[in-house]
Amino acid sequence: MGRRSDHSREELRELILQEGHRQLAQVGFARFSAREVAKRIGYSIGTIYNVFGSYDALLLALNGRTLDIWLAFLEERLAGREERRLDAAIEAYFDFALGERHAWTALYDFRLPEGVLPSDSYREKVAAITEVIVREIAAVLPPDVREEAPALARSLLASVHGHCFFALNGTFAMLGEDDPVGAAKARVADALARFGGG
Amino acid sequence: MGRRSDHSREELRELILQEGHRQLAQVGFARFSAREVAKRIGYSIGTIYNVFGSYDALLLALNGRTLDIWLAFLEERLAGREERRLDAAIEAYFDFALGERHAWTALYDFRLPEGVLPSDSYREKVAAITEVIVREIAAVLPPDVREEAPALARSLLASVHGHCFFALNGTFAMLGEDDPVGAAKARVADALARFGGG
DNA sequence: CGAGTGATCTGAACGCCGTCCCATTCCATC
DNA sequence: GATGGAATGGGACGGCGTTCAGATCACTCG
Numbered sequence: 291m292g293r294r295s296d297h298s299r300e301e302l303r304e305l306i307l308q309e310g311h312r313q314l315a316q317v318g319f320a321r322f323s324a325r326e327v328a329k330r331i332g333y334s335i336g337t338i339y340n341v342f343g344s345y346d347a348l349l350l351a352l353n354g355r356t357l358d359i360w361l362a363f364l365e366e367r368l369a370g371r372e373e374r375r376l377d378a379a380i381e382a383y384f385d386f387a388l389g390e391r392h393a394w395t396a397l398y399d400f401r402l403p404e405g406v407l408p409s410d411s412y413r414e415k416v417a418a419i420t421e422v423i424v425r426e427i428a429a430v431l432p433p434d435v436r437e438e439a440p441a442l443a444r445s446l447l448a449s450v451h452g453h454c455f456f457a458l459n460g461t462f463a464m465l466g467e468d469d470p471v472g473a474a475k476a477r478v479a480d481a482l483a484r485f486g487g488g
Numbered sequence: 489m490g491r492r493s494d495h496s497r498e499e500l501r502e503l504i505l506q507e508g509h510r511q512l513a514q515v516g517f518a519r520f521s522a523r524e525v526a527k528r529i530g531y532s533i534g535t536i537y538n539v540f541g542s543y544d545a546l547l548l549a550l551n552g553r554t555l556d557i558w559l560a561f562l563e564e565r566l567a568g569r570e571e572r573r574l575d576a577a578i579e580a581y582f583d584f585a586l587g588e589r590h591a592w593t594a595l596y597d598f599r600l601p602e603g604v605l606p607s608d609s610y611r612e613k614v615a616a617i618t619e620v621i622v623r624e625i626a627a628v629l630p631p632d633v634r635e636e637a638p639a640l641a642r643s644l645l646a647s648v649h650g651h652c653f654f655a656l657n658g659t660f661a662m663l664g665e666d667d668p669v670g671a672a673k674a675r676v677a678d679a680l681a682r683f684g685g686g
Numbered sequence: 687c688g689a690g691t692g693a694t695c696t697g698a699a700c701g702c703c704g705t706c707c708c709a710t711t712c713c714a715t716c
Numbered sequence: 717g718a719t720g721g722a723a724t725g726g727g728a729c730g731g732c733g734t735t736c737a738g739a740t741c742a743c744t745c746g
Contacts, residue, residue: 292740293694320599323732334696335733345733398657399597401518413662420663444663445651445671452650453643459596464611465618465642473643480678491712491723521703532725533704543704 303341305331310352311393319396324348349400350412356393357415360386364422376426376482377475380450384471387454395458423447427482435485446481450474501539503529508550509591517594522546547598548610554591555613558584562620574624574680575673578648582669585652593656621645625680633683644679648672 297305310327324345328335342348367382368375387394402408420443427446428439456462457470467473482488495503508525522543526533540546565580566573585592600606618641625644626637654660655668665671680686 292696292738293692293742294740295694295742299694325732336696336736337694339734340694398653399599401597401657407658408662416659416662441665441671444654444660444665445675448650448654448660448668448671449647449675450650451654452646452648455596455650455653456642456646459599460605461614462642462646464606464614467639467642470646473639473646477643477647477675477679480682481675483682484678491710491721492725493713493723497723523703534707534725535723537705538723 299341302333302337306338306341306348307351307355310348311355314352314356314396315390315393318392319399322349322396346402346406349396350402350408352393353397353400354412354415356390356397357412357419359390360394361415361419361422364419368422368426376430376478379423379426380474380478381471383450384454384457384474387458391458398455420444420447430482430488432486438485442481442485446478449477449481453477497539500531500535504536504539504546505549505553508546509553512550512554512594513588513591516590517597520547520594544600544604547594548600548606550591551595551598552610552613554588554595555610555617557588558592559613559617559620562617566620566624574628574676577621577624578672578676579669581648582652582655582672585656589656596653618642618645628680628686630684636683640679640683644676647675647679651675 306327309331310322310324313327313330314322324338325335328338338348342351363386364379364382367378367385371378423446424439424443427443428436431439431442453462453470453474456467462468462470479488504525507529508520508522511525511528512520522536523533526536536546540549561584562577562580565576565583569576621644622638622641625641626634629637629640651660651668651672654665660666660668677686
């Protein structure tokens with residue numbers, strides 16, 4: 291009832307995002323509930339709508355947070371590493387997805403209504419992760435084909451994503467595949483071999 | 489109210505699956521509702537639970553139907569084709585996903601509760617689609633590495649899936665990729681080149 | 687200091703959902 | 717006919733996202 295001002299708007303936003311991400315990671319996208327988040331932080335459901343405007347906006351913000359964590363995770367794994375950096379990046383992809391299973395899955399389970407585009411800031415986060423891979427690809431590509439790095443990075447990201455996705459959703463288990471990471475690395479190596487890189 | 493016997497149990501099952509698949513294809517997984525399906529076929533929600541037992545079982549059956557249609561689509565695209573059969577299969581993958589956008593997406597959006605495995609019949613359908621690809625891969629592989637076909641097929645399926653997924657969910661659009669099919673074909677070609685196939 | 691203003695917050699209400707379950711209805715059998 | 721059992725309907729339940737009128741409090745300004 292009524293104004294409380296226990297927290298500033300920014301604090302509230304942060305509070306919701308923290309508890310929301312905790313919930314999302316714990317119960318997964320399908321069982322995630324904005325009401326439950328409100329309950330846990332001791333505010334009413336209305337407050338969440340005051341701050342985020344809609345369920346979709348909240349989820350976009352939560353997925354954005356996942357992307358932030360993912361980028362940091364990836365960079366930490368690469369930091370100081372001299373050799374086999376691309377393999378390390380692939381391992382990081384899988385390790386993050388496995389470790390943050392629910393949050394990672396939510397990135398792809400949640401979809402905006404058709405025609406609605408994610409915000410620029412969300413796109414930038416996706417681009418930032420991609421950019422890391424572009425750099426790593428460029429570094430192992432022969433200089434004369436280095437311009438191919440962005441397109442190749444997108445494509446290899448998709449390949450690795452497919453392997454990771456099948457590993458997590460049980461498709462690979464169904465098909466008897468027991469080394470998804472190895473398979474993903476092999477496909478990346480195949481692509482680099484074509485360009486004389488690696 | 490009460491027993492009607494307008495349809496046999498099998499007819500009812502088929503009725504629900506038909507209308508359910510129509511709904512799923514029309515509104516997508518997120519907006520799909522068993523109640524709505526019941527309403528449209530002129531039965532009550534209870535009847536759907538009599539026939540399928542749960543929402544999850546219904547969705548598994550609907551996804552099974554999608555897999556059936558997909559397999560038929562794939563086989564038709566390959567039938568009578570002499571050259572570039574693998575490219576045709578990749579195109580079929582994308583064309584099916586694009587054409588049956590919602591139904592295809594539902595295959596991956598819907599997830600059983602953790603620990604619950606899909607039925608054998610569902611697994612067989614997935615395996616049947618995979619088997620088509622295994623055959624095509626085996627056909628273009630040098631005889632001495634033909635035993636690699638199943639593992640390679642799983643991996644390439646994952647790669648193509650990743651490209652298709654990113655094409656449909658907007659990731660590729662975000663990253664400026666405008667030829668997902670071409671990229672997928674290139675990655676498959678890269679892998680075959682390693683084995684001296686193609 | 688006190689009244690008025692406006693931002694903030696609550697929670698009931700709405701129309702959905704999946705799920706459960708029992709009263710009702712009808713068919714088949716005797 | 718009567719009856720037993722299978723099929724069906726649909727209300728009830730708890731939960732969801734969403735909305736919004738009303739309650740409440742921190743301010744501002746006279």
